[in-house]
Amino acid sequence: MKYGYVRCNCYIQGKTVAPANEEFISVTEKKIDWVVPEQEKYKDIKKYYLLGSEFADWRLLACEHLDMYMANIFIGTNEKIKAFKITLEKLGGKNNYPVLVEQLTLENSNKLDVRLAQGLLKEVEILQRNTTEEEKYMLLQKGSVDILASFQPDTPFIILNAIHAKEHLCLGDQGFFINKHFEKRDAKLQMVVLSKTKEMFKSRHFIQETLPQNQYKFTDLSNGNSFETKEKLISKNNVPTTIEFEVIKKKTVVNEEYKETLSALKTLAKASIETGNSIFME
Numbered sequence: 001m002k003y004g005y006v007r008c009n010c011y012i013q014g015k016t017v018a019p020a021n022e023e024f025i026s027v028t029e030k031k032i033d034w035v036v037p038e039q040e041k042y043k044d045i046k047k048y049y050l051l052g053s054e055f056a057d058w059r060l061l062a063c064e065h066l067d068m069y070m071a072n073i074f075i076g077t078n079e080k081i082k083a084f085k086i087t088l089e090k091l092g093g094k095n096n097y098p099v100l101v102e103q104l105t106l107e108n109s110n111k112l113d114v115r116l117a118q119g120l121l122k123e124v125e126i127l128q129r130n131t132t133e134e135e136k137y138m139l140l141q142k143g144s145v146d147i148l149a150s151f152q153p154d155t156p157f158i159i160l161n162a163i164h165a166k167e168h169l170c171l172g173d174q175g176f177f178i179n180k181h182f183e184k185r186d187a188k189l190q191m192v193v194l195s196k197t198k199e200m201f202k203s204r205h206f207i208q209e210t211l212p213q214n215q216y217k218f219t220d221l222s223n224g225n226s227f228e229t230k231e232k233l234i235s236k237n238n239v240p241t242t243i244e245f246e247v248i249k250k251k252t253v254v255n256e257e258y259k260e261t262l263s264a265l266k267t268l269a270k271a272s273i274e275t276g277n278s279i280f281m282e
Contacts, residue, residue: 001074002081002106004264004281006271007031008070010063019058021051030111030280032059032068071271075281076261078106079149079158084258086152087134091254097123104265104281112279117272120279124266130254139171141234142244148233160233167200167229175204175247178218178227201227203247208233210241 010016011025011032019025026035034055041048060067076084081104094101099119103112112120137151139160149160149171157172168179178201185191203220211217211228219226221244234243255262268279 001078002076002281003073004075004268004279005072006070006268006275006279007277008063008065008068009275009277010065011068016062019055019062021055024051025055029277034059070275070277071267073264073267074260075104075264075268076258080258080261081106082158083136083150083152084261086155087254087258090134090152091127091130091132097127099123100265109280109282112268112272112281114272114276114278117269117279121266121269121273124262124269127258128255128262128266132254134252134254134257135249136252137171137173137175137247137249139176139233139245139247142246148245161231165231167231169231169233171247174202176206176245177202178229178231200229201225205246206244208243208245 007030012027021034024034024036024040026033034052036048036052062068066072075081085101085104088097088101091097099112099116100123103110103116103120135153137153139148139150140146141148149158151158151171151173153173157170157177160169160171166181168181170177170179177199179197180200181195181197183195201218201220203218203222203225205221207219207221209217209219210232214230215228216230216232217226217228233245271277272279
């Protein structure tokens with residue numbers, strides 16, 4: 001998941017009532033925070049936590065901006081950002097969208113400097129008018145409009161679960177498939193002497209069944225082929241133990257496919273320009 005936020009200037013412009021223990025307030029470009037020196041903190045630990053809670057309550061509603069952020073908004077899931085980055089490359093990459101290509105990353109935390117905000121806004125507005133068609137394979141839960149993952153033809157397949165897992169749940173132009181990684185180690189040499197990957201399951205229309213001991217069974221609905229693994233696509237308390245999925249091929253339009261992401265980035269760019277503060281993404 002990727003969120004973005006821009007701090008407001010209400011406190012430093014004197015538009016708020018000062019909180020208790022104002023001397024401990026820390027103002028950075030990233031946020032308004034409450035920082036107490038270690039020696040002060042341990043003088044009265046209960047009082048420290050009480051004042052910290054009071055500060056959090058004050059910051060939440062001290063001005064018209066919730067938690068003192070001019071903008072605090074969801075940008076997109078990791079899969080959405082990955083797909084968006086691939087689309088940008090197809091549309092000219094860094095030559096046409098230098099800010100988005102270089103600054104929108106999947107790192108845990110990154111900063112987009114305020115000096116780049118105007119360029120970001122320009123690129124986003126161009127994309128909001130872009131009606132280029134794309135063809136994609138989409139993985140959906142049957143009967144739902146929510147896309148679990150999407151894959152663009154002529155690009156490498158994507159792995160849907162943890163990269164370090166021995167069995168990878170994947171999506172590509174052949175549909176959904178499960179690859180298993182095998183390794184053979186030489187005890188004397190203490191090294192891997194054989195490493196290979198084998199496809200264990202493939203389907204465009206299948207079910208996932210929850211089994212005992214954290215096992216999951218994937219079954220192709222066209223030929224009955226199945227495979228059991230500890231990896232899963234969905235596992236929540238409020239979903240059935242048997243879930244049906246399908247992979248469909250669909251044409252999308254750039255400005256519609258990334259409508260929410262583009263809208264969020266536009267909000268962040270405008271907030272950055274208005275406040276003079278950088279955009280932070282996590």
